[in-house]
Amino acid sequence: MVTLKLTVLSILFGLVIGSIAGLGKVSKNKLFFGISTTYVEIIRGTPLLVQILIVYFGLPAIGINLQPEPAGIIALSVCSGAYIAEIVRVGIESVPKGLMEAARSLGMSYLQSMRYVILPQAFRNVLPALCNEFIALLKDSSLLSVISIVELTRVGRQIVNTTFNAWTPFLGVALFYLMMTIPLSRLVSYSQRKLGTYEVT
Amino acid sequence: MSVDKGEVVVIIGPSGSGKSTLLRCINRLEEPTSGRIILDGVEITGNKVDINKIRQRIGMVFQQFNLFSHLTAIQNVTLAPIKIKKMDKNEAMETGMRLLEKVGLADKADYYPAQLSGGQQQRVAIARALAMNPEVMLFDEVTSALDPELVKEVLDVMKQLAKDGMTMIVVTHETGFAKEVGDRVIFMDDGIIVEEGKPEKIFSNPEHERTRRFLSMIL
Numbered sequence: 339m340v341t342l343k344l345t346v347l348s349i350l351f352g353l354v355i356g357s358i359a360g361l362g363k364v365s366k367n368k369l370f371f372g373i374s375t376t377y378v379e380i381i382r383g384t385p386l387l388v389q390i391l392i393v394y395f396g397l398p399a400i401g402i403n404l405q406p407e408p409a410g411i412i413a414l415s416v417c418s419g420a421y422i423a424e425i426v427r428v429g430i431e432s433v434p435k436g437l438m439e440a441a442r443s444l445g446m447s448y449l450q451s452m453r454y455v456i457l458p459q460a461f462r463n464v465l466p467a468l469c470n471e472f473i474a475l476l477k478d479s480s481l482l483s484v485i486s487i488v489e490l491t492r493v494g495r496q497i498v499n500t501t502f503n504a505w506t507p508f509l510g511v512a513l514f515y516l517m518m519t520i521p522l523s524r525l526v527s528y529s530q531r532k533l534g535t536y537e538v539t
Numbered sequence: 540m541s542v543d544k545g546e547v548v549v550i551i552g553p554s555g556s557g558k559s560t561l562l563r564c565i566n567r568l569e570e571p572t573s574g575r576i577i578l579d580g581v582e583i584t585g586n587k588v589d590i591n592k593i594r595q596r597i598g599m600v601f602q603q604f605n606l607f608s609h610l611t612a613i614q615n616v617t618l619a620p621i622k623i624k625k626m627d628k629n630e631a632m633e634t635g636m637r638l639l640e641k642v643g644l645a646d647k648a649d650y651y652p653a654q655l656s657g658g659q660q661q662r663v664a665i666a667r668a669l670a671m672n673p674e675v676m677l678f679d680e681v682t683s684a685l686d687p688e689l690v691k692e693v694l695d696v697m698k699q700l701a702k703d704g705m706t707m708i709v710v711t712h713e714t715g716f717a718k719e720v721g722d723r724v725i726f727m728d729d730g731i732i733v734e735e736g737k738p739e740k741i742f743s744n745p746e747h748e749r750t751r752r753f754l755s756m757i758l
C-alpha cells in the first residue's frame with residue numbers, strides 16, 4: 339500500500355512537472371526551452387538510485403532535511419517528470435500543426451489553444467505511454483527501500499530476515515507487484531483499442 | 540488591394556504564387572514583412588493591437604479542415620464562443636445548432652470528425668468559423684482536399700453564405716464558383732497581384748499574358 343501511495347503521488351506530481359517541462363521543450367522561449375531541456379537531460383542521464391540518494395543524503399548537506407517519505411516522493415516525482423516531459427513533447431508534436439492554427443484563427447491565445455485543443459489530444463495520444471511510465475515507476479519505487487521506506491520490497495526483506503526463508507517472501511513480493519502492474523497493462527491495451535475507435539482519420 | 544463589405548473576392552493563381560500567404564497575412568498567422576492591413580478603418584498590423592481580438596472578427600477555413608478531433612461537431616463549433624467569448628453554454632449550443640443546421644448537418648451534431656466525410660467535416664469547419672460571428676471569412680482552397688462528388692455540398696454552403704451578405708475572400712480553383720458568386724477576381728503570380736477585375740472579364744478577356752497562360756492551363 340505504501341508502494342502504491344508513493345507511486346500515485348509521484349506520478350501526479352510528475353505529471354505536473356512533466357507537463358510544464360514538456361511545454362518548455364516545444365516552447366520558442368529560449369530560456370524556458372533551455373531549462374526544460376537541461377532538466378530532462380540531467381535526470382535521464384543519471385540512475386534513479388543516485389537521485390534518491392542525493393535527495394535523501396545529499397540535501398541535508400545544504401541544510402534541507404527531509405523525512406524518508408517526502409524525500410522518496412520528491413525523487414520519484416522529479417525523475418518521472420523528466421520522462422513524462424518527453425512523452426508530453428511527443429504528444430504535442432503528434433497533434434497536426436494545423437490545429438494550432440485553426441485554434442489561433444478563432445481568436446484563442448497560445449495558452450488557450452494549448453489547453454483546450456492541443457493538450458487534450460496530446461494526452462489522449464500518449465495515454466498508453468503514460469500508463470507504461472506509471473508501471474515503470476511502480477517497479478522503480480522498490481529502490482526507495484534504500485532510504486528505509488517500508489515499501490513492498492523492504493517488507494519482503496524484513497520477512498526474509500526474520501524467517502530466514504528467501505524464496506516465499508520474495509515470490510510473494512513479486513506477486514504483489516504483478517497484481518498491480520497487470521491490471522495497468524490491461525488498461526493500456528484497453529485504452530489503445532478504445533482510442534482506435536474514433537482515431538480513424 | 541481592398542475588399543468592400545459584403546463583397547466576394549476570388550483569388551486565383553498558380554501554386555506557390557502566394558495566395559495562402561496573402562490570406563494568412565490578413566489574420567496574421569503569417570507576419571507581413573511590410574505593408575499595412577486595415578479592418579473597418581482600424582489598422583491591425585503592428586504591435587499595439589490585440590491580435591486575438593482581431594482574429595475573432597476574421598473567420599478562416601483551411602484546406603485540411605483542421606477540426607478538433609477529440610470534440611464532436613457541435614463541440615467544435617461551440618468551443619471558442621464558450622471559452623473565449625464567455626458565452627453562456629445554452630446560448631452557445633443554440634447558436635451552434637442553428638449554424639450546423641445552416642450547413643445541413645444538424646443531425647450530425649454529436650458525431651466525431653473521424654465519423655464524418657470530408658465534405659461534412661469541411662462544413663463543420665465553416666460553421667465553427669461562423670460561430671465567432673466574424674465580419675469577414677477567408678477560405679483557402681477549402682475544396683481541394685475533397686473527393687469530386689463532395690465539392691458541391693461545400694460550395695453550396697459558401698454560395699448561401701455569399702447570398703446572406705458575408706464578406707468573403709476565397710482562394711479556389713473552382714472557376715464555376717468564381718463566375719457565379721464572385722464580385723471580383725484577383726489573379727496572383729510570384730507574390731504579386733497581376734490583375735483584377737470582374738469574373739467575366741478576367742476569365743474571357745484577361746489583359747496580361749501571365750493570366751492568359753494560367754487560365755489556359757486550368758480551363
Ligand SMILES: Nc1ncnc2c1ncn2[C@@H]1O[C@H](COP(=O)(O)OP(=O)(O)OP(=O)(O)O)[C@@H](O)[C@H]1O
Pocket residue numbers: 552553554555556557558559560561729730731
Ligand atoms: N509577397 C510575398 N512575399 C514574400 N514571400 C512570398 C510572397 N508570396 C509568397 N511568398 C512565399 O512563397 C511561398 C509559397 O506561397 P503560398 O504557399 O502562399 O502559395 P500558394 O499560392 O498558396 O500555393 P498553393 O496553390 O500551392 O497553395 C511561401 O513560402 C511564401 O513565403
Ligand SMILES: [Mg+2]
Pocket residue numbers: 558559560679680
Ligand atoms: Mg496555398
